[in-house]
Amino acid sequence: MSSITINGQTHALPDDPRTTLLDFMHQHLQLFGAKKGCDHGQCGACTVLVDGERMNSCLLLTFQLAEKSVTTIEGLSNGEELHPLQQAFIDNDAFQCGFCTSGQICSGVAAQQELKKNRPSTLWFDPNHTKTEDLKERLSGNLCRCGAYPHIIDAVSSTDDSQEVK
Amino acid sequence: MKPFAVFPLHKKHDLVQVESFEHSRFLAGGTNLVDLMKHQIESPDQIIDLSGFEQAYDITDSEQQVTIGTMVSNTELADYAYQQPGLSLLSQALLAGATVQLRNRATTGGNLLQRTRCYYFYDTTRPCNKRKPGSGCAAINGFNRNHAILGTSEHCIASHPSDMATAMTALDATVHTCNANGETRQIPVRELYRLPGDTPHIETHLGADELITAVSIDKTPRGTHIYQKVRDRSSYAFALVSVACTMQVKDGIISDINLAFGGVGSQPWHAQAAEEYLRGKSATTELFEHAADVELSSAKGSGYNDFKIPMLKRTLVHVLTQASEHQNQHPEHEGAIYAR
Numbered sequence: 001m002s003s004i005t006i007n008g009q010t011h012a013l014p015d016d017p018r019t020t021l022l023d024f025m026h027q028h029l030q031l032f033g034a035k036k037g038c039d040h041g042q043c044g045a046c047t048v049l050v051d052g053e054r055m056n057s058c059l060l061l062t063f064q065l066a067e068k069s070v071t072t073i074e075g076l077s078n079g080e081e082l083h084p085l086q087q088a089f090i091d092n093d094a095f096q097c098g099f100c101t102s103g104q105i106c107s108g109v110a111a112q113q114e115l116k117k118n119r120p121s122t123l124w125f126d127p128n129h130t131k132t133e134d135l136k137e138r139l140s141g142n143l144c145r146c147g148a149y150p151h152i153i154d155a156v157s158s159t160d161d162s163q164e165v166k
Numbered sequence: 167m168k169p170f171a172v173f174p175l176h177k178k179h180d181l182v183q184v185e186s187f188e189h190s191r192f193l194a195g196g197t198n199l200v201d202l203m204k205h206q207i208e209s210p211d212q213i214i215d216l217s218g219f220e221q222a223y224d225i226t227d228s229e230q231q232v233t234i235g236t237m238v239s240n241t242e243l244a245d246y247a248y249q250q251p252g253l254s255l256l257s258q259a260l261l262a263g264a265t266v267q268l269r270n271r272a273t274t275g276g277n278l279l280q281r282t283r284c285y286y287f288y289d290t291t292r293p294c295n296k297r298k299p300g301s302g303c304a305a306i307n308g309f310n311r312n313h314a315i316l317g318t319s320e321h322c323i324a325s326h327p328s329d330m331a332t333a334m335t336a337l338d339a340t341v342h343t344c345n346a347n348g349e350t351r352q353i354p355v356r357e358l359y360r361l362p363g364d365t366p367h368i369e370t371h372l373g374a375d376e377l378i379t380a381v382s383i384d385k386t387p388r389g390t391h392i393y394q395k396v397r398d399r400s401s402y403a404f405a406l407v408s409v410a411c412t413m414q415v416k417d418g419i420i421s422d423i424n425l426a427f428g429g430v431g432s433q434p435w436h437a438q439a440a441e442e443y444l445r446g447k448s449a450t451t452e453l454f455e456h457a458a459d460v461e462l463s464s465a466k467g468s469g470y471n472d473f474k475i476p477m478l479k480r481t482l483v484h485v486l487t488q489a490s491e492h493q494n495q496h497p498e499h500e501g502a503i504y505a506r
């Protein structure tokens with residue numbers, strides 16, 4: 001039987017093919033870290049890592065993810081020990097209401113991996129771009145209605161990008 | 167979302183086993199189709215799942231062309247094209263679209279066939295000939311800021327939203343398909359789409375059982391590549407206007423030019439009249455302005471999108487100026503003006 005691994009635990013795929021990964025996590029697994037902001041791929045609050053790549057879990061039908069491995073905000077820490085980017089969000093005061101935060105952190109962790117892999121962004125065609133502008137572009141898929149953006153960028157910039165995704 | 171059955175497709179010949187295509191949809195990354203199913207704009211009885219379509223995940227590179235499997239993600243294609251000066255336009259267009267999260271999931275075939283972002287197509291309480299044939303078009307007299315100015319009809323003014331398809335149109339890409347009888351076709355992307363006319367719900371020349379398997383692009387020198395996208399904010403927004411251009415200039419004369427527009431046409435717009443007007447002439451600002459006027463002679467605003475006509479003209483003149491100046495200085499150059 002087909003299965004999906006979420007934060008190291010294997011689960012049977014849901015019976016109803018309409019179940020999105022976000023709803024599967026919320027309603028079947030009691031994993032509420034990824035948030036439902038818009039449910040239409042527009043806000044990034046539901047961002048998780050699928051085989052290490054960030055995606056909007058609200059647009060993923062779970063049945064398409066057989067044998068994939070998903071990491072959510074719940075899977076980033078090592079027990080009580082926070083992931084360095086989680087700690088950086090606290091240290092930099094990078095959230096207000098916190099609703100977008102789990103998506104921001106998953107996105108930030110992936111962005112650091114993408115930078116290490118030398119993945120281009122649209123700003124790489126602009127000779128005058130700065131590193132901060134490049135990071136803003138890379139994180140533009142995560143909206144923050146509280147407007148904590150400057151501190152979010154500070155947090156992501158402050159962490160060592162050699163940190164591996166778990 | 168309405169319940170549906172799932173048919174897992176592993177190879178193109180599995181199409182033979184599909185009983186009916188009438189109420190079926192192919193599902194690739196789902197970043198568009200799943201959203202439309204949530205809104206019940208699409209309500210298929212059967213999903214043909216392409217996630218296990220293993221032959222379609224590769225990019226193959228031969229001497230003459232690059233062939234991109236339909237399931238190659240927009241991220242993978244953008245990365246690949248970034249490394250190849252001859253495909254720079256594609257990388258520039260892809261990286262200007264959506265977000266990393268979406269590009270990681272979106273596929274080549276799905277991007278070509280994504281539906282319009284017309285507000286009234288999405289609002290199921292309003293008439294829309296594309297969504298419900300014969301119901302009328304709420305956009306023509308409505309808020310039509312993101313709508314088309316080229317190729318429209320009295321039945322539909324929706325614009326095609328894809329950046330990638332605009333670059334593919336400029337690069338004269340070829341779409342490879344296979345149908346349930348095992349017949350294969352190669353369709354130039356410039357001939358893939360249909361103008362809305364009085365059947366705006368029929369958007370392409372593909373049959374219901376016709377699966378896109380790959381897209382290929384010929385390897386030929388095209389000179390300087392520029393994709394210029396103008397939008398309401400500098401990231402994560404669809405194009406109001408975009409221009410995809412490749413240009414070669416020899417001794418001040420435009421020897422080769424490819425032009426396509428995004429955000430302004432009912433389909434990714436091949437600016438054929440402008441190309442013909444420019445080819446073989448010496449590159450001057452006056453010429454560029456005339457070329458814009460030639461292409462835009464049939465453009466029609468609907469009120470809130472009237473601004474797109476002068477905006478497209480200015481964007482086109484800007485792009486042509488940049489490309490020709492760059493070619494004058496670097497006649498042998500291939501690809502983007504600058505890439506890190």
Ligand SMILES: Cc1cc2nc3c(=O)[nH]c(=O)nc-3n(C[C@H](O)[C@H](O)[C@H](O)COP(=O)(O)OP(=O)(O)OC[C@H]3O[C@@H](n4cnc5c(N)ncnc54)[C@H](O)[C@@H]3O)c2cc1C
Pocket residue numbers: 040041042191192193194195196197198199200201216236262263264265268271272273274275276277278279280281327328329330376377378379402403404405
């Ligand atoms: C918030 C948001 C912002 C976006 N911004 C941009 C932007 O700025 N620029 C831009 O260009 N795009 C943008 N997009 C659109 C995005 O690029 C498309 O949703 C994506 O490319 C679709 O690819 P997919 O694989 O997910 O397609 P799917 O959703 O799986 O499919 C789309 C359509 O293609 C058909 N299809 C898919 N594969 C095949 C095949 N092999 N053969 C036949 N039919 C097939 C499906 O049946 C369906 O009708 C945005 C999307 C969202 C949600």
Ligand code: FES
Pocket residue numbers: 035036037038039040041042043044045046047056057058059
């Ligand atoms: S909830 Fe998924 S992007 Fe907003």
Ligand code: FES
Pocket residue numbers: 094095096097098099100101143144145146147148
């Ligand atoms: S902290 Fe409130 S939405 Fe970002």
